[in-house]
Amino acid sequence: MTAQTTAVWRKRAACRGIDPEVFYPASDEDAGQAKAICAVCPVREACLEHALANREREGIWGGATERERRRIHRQRRKSA
Numbered sequence: 001m002t003a004q005t006t007a008v009w010r011k012r013a014a015c016r017g018i019d020p021e022v023f024y025p026a027s028d029e030d031a032g033q034a035k036a037i038c039a040v041c042p043v044r045e046a047c048l049e050h051a052l053a054n055r056e057r058e059g060i061w062g063g064a065t066e067r068e069r070r071r072i073h074r075q076r077r078k079s080a
């Protein structure tokens, strides 16, 4: 994904203008608010793929916690 493509989907992000701290909860159990916002985000898939491609270690991206993204990586490796 190019920087330009990233800029395009970020403009449509449901989290624009929302306190970024919401997306960096102290624990997975506190991720509910961020996940609820991601659930209605029109660019959720692009956001998740961006996080997976860039190995984002922290925060909620595309509605997935870091642990959930690790699981997705594992599943994809298995089915590759």
Ligand code: SF4
Binding pocket: 010, 013, 014, 015, 016, 023, 037, 038, 039, 041, 042, 043, 044, 045, 047, 048, 060, 061, 062, 063
């Ligand atoms: S999926 Fe969530 S973190 Fe990603 S852009 Fe949308 S609201 Fe923001």
